[in-house]
Amino acid sequence: MRSECDPAAVLYDILTSSWGKLGIGTTRIDIASFQSASQTLFDEFNGYSRCIDQGTDASQIIQELLQQMDAVLYEEPSSGKLTLKLIRFDYNSALLDDVNPGNATPEGSGWYSVQSWPR
Numbered sequence: 001m002r003s004e005c006d007p008a009a010v011l012y013d014i015l016t017s018s019w020g021k022l023g024i025g026t027t028r029i030d031i032a033s034f035q036s037a038s039q040t041l042f043d044e045f046n047g048y049s050r051c052i053d054q055g056t057d058a059s060q061i062i063q064e065l066l067q068q069m070d071a072v073l074y075e076e077p078s079s080g081k082l083t084l085k086l087i088r089f090d091y092n093s094a095l096l097d098d099v100n101p102g103n104a105t106p107e108g109s110g111w112y113s114v115q116s117w118p119r
Contacts, residue, residue: 004047007069008038008084014058014065015082022058030081037084041069 012034015024041047048068052061066073069086076083 004049006038007041007046007048007065008034010048011062011065011069011073011084014061024082028081030076030079030083033083033085037069037071037086040086040088 012029014021015029016026017023046069048065050064062073065071070088071084071086073082073084075081
């Protein structure tokens with residue numbers, strides 16, 4: 001039996017609960033990203049235990065949670081929702097673009113110019 005809390009659920013609670021927390025509406029949260037992170041954290045036996053017994057800035061607790069989970073919380077530009085993403089090796093490195101000196105220069109001349117203040 002596990003005695004720790006789900007770190008993703010703790011973060012969700014801090015974000016959405018109104019009493020002593022941030023009170024962000026649940027419609028602004030990408031719940032699926034929190035559920036996915038929660039399952040991964042459960043599979044990794046990653047729990048969170050802490051007693052917050054004095055006034056603490058929410059950003060400090062959120063940063064602590066994100067660091068403990070090895071995650072980022074960001075606003076997804078396409079939906080405007082707060083999204084939780086765990087930083088894991090969940091990609092295929094063979095499918096990543098290869099950027100090297102041979103292909104890193106844009107084609108054509110004049111692709112870069114120094115800007116200055118108008119006079």
